[in-house]
Amino acid sequence: MDFPDVEIKIPEHPDAKFRLPIPEDWEVDDSGSDNGVFIYKGRPSELWSVEGFRSNFVIIQRAYDQRHATDEGYYNEILATDAGLADQLAEYRNIHLGWDTLGGDDTAAVLRVASYRNEEGTPVVLYQWNAIRGGIEMNVALTFHAALLFAWADVAYMWAKEFEWAV
Numbered sequence: 001m002d003f004p005d006v007e008i009k010i011p012e013h014p015d016a017k018f019r020l021p022i023p024e025d026w027e028v029d030d031s032g033s034d035n036g037v038f039i040y041k042g043r044p045s046e047l048w049s050v051e052g053f054r055s056n057f058v059i060i061q062r063a064y065d066q067r068h069a070t071d072e073g074y075y076n077e078i079l080a081t082d083a084g085l086a087d088q089l090a091e092y093r094n095i096h097l098g099w100d101t102l103g104g105d106d107t108a109a110v111l112r113v114a115s116y117r118n119e120e121g122t123p124v125v126l127y128q129w130n131a132i133r134g135g136i137e138m139n140v141a142l143t144f145h146a147a148l149l150f151a152w153a154d155v156a157y158m159w160a161k162e163f164e165w166a167v
Contacts, residue, residue, distance in 0.1 A: 134167030
């Protein structure tokens with residue numbers, strides 16, 4: 001983590017197939033862990049929030065059902081979801097959709113970078129990695145206020161490298 005004076009923790013949960021360092025003061029919601037959903041939310045502060053929107057990670061893990069024989073098939077599935085997002089999210093704009101990596105060992109992932117307005121009309125930016133490893137499909141989404149883009153763009157990539165697979 002490259003935030004000065006920020007203490008880091010690595011939340012542990014027996015159901016999590018990953019480890020992710022987050023700021024010590026972030027809230028952890030693992031109430032959906034039985035469904036593979038983990039939420040990490042920044043506390044209201046100048047560093048983590050703007051206009052009431054709190055930066056957050058939502059991580060969804062599930063068993064991969066082998067529905068694609070190739071990585072290209074998986075990529076095409078993620079690409080196809082973009083049209084649905086444009087229908088569901090106000091002012092949705094795809095900034096980038098392509099191959100990247102997730103984790104320090106460079107597991108292949110599809111990265112989506114997009115902007116949209118949430119239900120309150122707040123402009124936000126989404127960095128979302130989709131990857132498969134060890135029979136687990138992982139969706140890692142970092143969302144933050146658009147005003148934080150220049151401060152957070154590099155941080156998003158750094159967090160993706162800090163992500164640790166536990167499978």
